[in-house]
Amino acid sequence: MDFDFSDEQRMLKESIEQLINDRYGFEQRKKYLKEPAGFSRELWDQYAEMGLLGLPFEERHGGVGGGPVETMIVMEAFGRGLVLEPYLATVVMCGGLVNLGGNEAQRNAILPKIADGSLMLAFAHSEAQSRYDLADVAALAKRDADGWLLSGEKSFVAHGNCADQFIVSARIAGERNARDGIGLFLVNAKAPGVTRTSYETQDARRAARLNLDGVKVNSNDAIGDPGKALPLIERIADHTLAAVAAEAVGAMSAAHEATLEYLRTRKQFGAAIGSFQVLQHRAVDILVALEQARSMAFYATMMAGEPDPAQRSKAISAATIQIRKSGRFIGQQVVQLHGGIGMTLEYKIGHYFKRLTSMESLLGDTDHHLAALARAGGLIAAGA
Amino acid sequence: MDLRFTPEENQFREEVRAFFRTALPASIRKKMELGQRISKEDTVTWQRILNAKGWAVPGWPVEWGGTDWGPVKTYIFREEMQLAPAPDPLGFNVSMVGPVLIAFGSDAQKKHFLPKVANLDYWFCQGFSEPGAGSDLASLRTSAKREGDHYIVNGQKIWTSRAQHADWMFCLVRTSNEGKRQEGISYLLIDVTTPGLTIRPIYTIDGEHHFNEVFFDNVRVPAENLVGQENKGWTYAKYLLGHERVGIARIGASKYRLQRAKALAQTVMIGDVPLGETERFREKVAAVEVELKALEITQMRVVANARHLAPGAADPTSSILKLKGTELQQATTEILMEVAGPDAMIHEPEHLWATATTPSIGPEWTTTTAADYFITRAASIYGGSNEIQKNVIAKRILGL
Structure with missing residues (x-):
């Protein structure tokens, strides 16, 4: 048992932290927000150069x-x-869907382009009615000669505004929330029948609503066995x-450190x-709350490959519960401790709060994961 | 980074588990399982069994009967002991006076006391708190005046746990009123049978004789029982704050309670449905399990990090073990209370003491539940209350 990073991991950590320090100051970030896609293209290329965009691929x-x-190290710095x-x-x-579910031709076609920064994708899965049920897919894929015709609406596609391609989930068979019958399809963002409506999210990021109206895809654009994608x-x-x-x-x-700094320097009552x-x-x-969250982020990282x-989902739910709980508490309290300045858009603290809040509804909120963990019998077996 | 235990560590766990399975006397195991009180004899018996195996004081140096296990194995040992479930060795001996003597005692003191401390031939109690010195311990007033080769001790200690069983007390006394309050305190070892020393019981809210008041009326203590230097006692007492923090969270004990609560909840019916099958109960337990898992990993981080620290240095993360660990101990006793329901309110102390000759009114397991809940409120008070812990963390870790 050890929590130490390897030399390579330490180097990765240092270089990514250095980059964030140098290039992601709060004022610099404001400039990136004004770029057309709402982020920095230049930094995206730099991530590619550093190997970050191909991090999990062979x-x-x-x-x-x-x-x-490695993903944990990068994501923590990004946070x-x-x-x-x-x-x-x-x-x-x-990248994960293609890497773990795609065939060799798809991996060869897509992963190198993700890695070199030339291709952006977004996962079009959740729908207005599905809330946090991953099996709830109403979009339909109908057989059409040598391929499929996709129809339906995807309500929240994170970073869908800038995607060159989407991976779209659609049902080839079964009831709306049946576990069987879901397929995944690669869809070009410019394909006929694709309508994308981009919008901004509360954490200053971008997303899109995607409307698919008889979008034609080829058989070889299906990722994995259509109908068995869940x-x-x-x-x-996970x-x-x-x-x-x-x-x-x-x-x-970062919010905790900024708050400590504020507590040390802000003077009142002399x-x-x-x-x-x-x-x-x-x-x-x-x-x-932070250290408990950090421990569970380690746990999630270790169990992601289970x-x-x-077992994997149970562990990820447990970790997510702690992260959400700590995130909400810390987000609210760092604003409280900053007082008025914490309420302003011009200071970074409020933006941490908004990002942490935004994460709460990604792939299941606390109650969703608590119910899932409880249904699965919890982490500790009854005994004695 | 690898959060799994090595095959060697897992094998060690098996070895420890097998030992506890065979070496723990059945009568003690049964009391532990039911949450019944462990008598002085039980504690002594068990610590001597451990000591015969060389496992009573694993954290001590090998030359004084300890082990070379290092932090990970020591952690495994503790967890298995709590899951057995076996009683802890006497903390005052093993984790408090022993380490202080090892660090600051004279050779003669070490030779005389340490073997007896390890084997529980001497039962030590702690004489720190006074009526006017609780969280503000440095304001203590029990005085020790040097007369020839003796100290004459006068004053009063309070909240002295299990002094009624004790042979000796390690005691903070005031030897000087000069300078800073912390700089006039000395660390004395006092034979509790010395004339002038009287012990009076204080009964705690679980009905147990746990605490005592101890009065000193011209108690003559040989000067050779001073540990280290005069007026340096505060430093020696503080040394313990960074010592053995890992055990303080008692994660194994909290886990054991949850295992029990989950099993027992299957026997309690809410109409036609076992309590353990209700959504509300399951989610409540799951929420505590998540916090406990997080703390377990936090604890492993502290354990794993120990090899990177200078000897004797405390890991800042370890201070949250006491805070969160005591909260979770308390949360698990609350859950057991809720499982027991109205049966927990039946007061049958003879069942708590395992001296009953007639069957309990409710299920036997419910006879200890309330006592466990009540006494566990002390967990966030003793050893520096959780509020004092927060003061310390704010100052030392957060730099506020």
Whole structure:
């Protein structure tokens, strides 16, 4: 048992933290927000140069063969910087779907382009009615000669505004929330019948609503066996939650540090407000929430690769519950401790709060995961 | 980074588990399973069994009967002991006076006391708190005046746990009123049978004789029982704050309670449905399990990080173990209370003490539930209350 990083991992951590320090100051970030896609294209290319965009892929696909620990390192740094680029959608979600579910031709065609920064993707899965049920897919895929015709609406496609391609889930058979019958299809964003409506999210990121009206895709654009996609979707959802757990820890620890700095320097009643016991205790409560979250982000990272899906999902739900709980507490309290300045758009603290809040509804909120964990019997077996 | 235990560590766990399975006397195991009170004899018996195996004081140096296990194995050992479930060795001996003597005692003190401390030939109690010195411990007033080769001790201690069983007390006394309050305190070892020393019981809210008041009326203590230097006692007492923090979370004990609560909840019916099958109960337990898992990993981080620390240095993360660990101990006793329901309110102390000659009114397991809940409120008070812990963390870790 050890929590140490390898030399390579330490180097990765140092270089990514350096980059975020140098290039992701709060004022610099404001400029990226004004770019057309709402993030920095230049930094995206730089991530490619550093090998971050091919992090989880094998070398023969232009990647560097990293695992969940490497993803954790990158996501934590991104959380600290409130990074805007579509890493999660392109690399973790869609890269993961193609890497783990695609055939060799698809991997060869797509992964190197993700890795070199020339291709962005977004995962078009959740629908207005599905809420957090991954099996609830109403979009339909109908057989059409040598391919499929896709129809339906995807309500929340994270980073869908900039995607060159989408991976779309659609039902080839079965009831609306049946586990069987879901397929995944690669769809060109410019294909006839695709209508994308981009919008901004509360954390200053971009997303899109996607309307599919008889969009034609070829048979070889199906990822994996059409109709059997749910286990892959669940696996990638768990990988995404593990990555987001690390991002949340990065955001929480940066917000915590900024708050400590504020408590040490802000003076009222002739003293630094950090000398007041009630605020000291609150800062300790934040530290405890942060360390508990950090521990569970490690747990999620370790369990993301667990081969047994039931064990994996249970662990990821447990980690997500802690992350959400700590994230909400810390997000609210860092604003409270900053007082008025915490309420303003011009200061970074409020933006950490908004990002942490936004994560709460990604792939299941606390209650959703608590119910799932309880249904699965919890983490500790009854005994004695 | 690998959060799994090595094959060697897993094998060690098996070895420890097998030992607990065979070496723990059945009568003690049964009391532990039912949450009944462990008598002085039980504690002594068990610690001597451990000591015969060389496992009573694993954290001590090998030359004084300890082990070379290192943090990970020590952690495994503790967890298995709590899951057995076996009683802890006496903390005052093993984790408090022993380490202080090892670090600051004279050779003669070490030779005389340490073997007896390890084997529980001497039962130590702790004389720290006073009526006017609780969280503000440095304001203590029990005085020790040097007369020839003796100290004459006068004053009063309070909340002295299990002093009624004790042979000795390690005691903080005031030897000087000069300078800072912390700089006039000394660390004395006092034979509790010395004339002038009287012990009076205080019964706790679980009905147990746990605490005592101890009065000193011209108690003559040989000067050779001073540990280290005069007026340096505060430093020695504080040394313990960074010592053995890993055990303080008692994660194994909290886990054991949850295992039990989940099993027992299957026997309690809400109409036609076992409590353990209701959504509300399952989610409530799951929420505590998540916090406990997080703390377990936090604890492993502290354990794994120990090899990177200078000897004697405390890991800042370890201070949250006490805070969160005591909260979770308390949360698990609350869950058991809720499982027991109205049966927990039946007061049959003879069942708590395992001295009953007639069957209990409710199920036997419910006879200890309330006592466990009540006494566990002390977990966030003793050893520096959780509020004091927060003051310390704010200052030392957060720099506020």
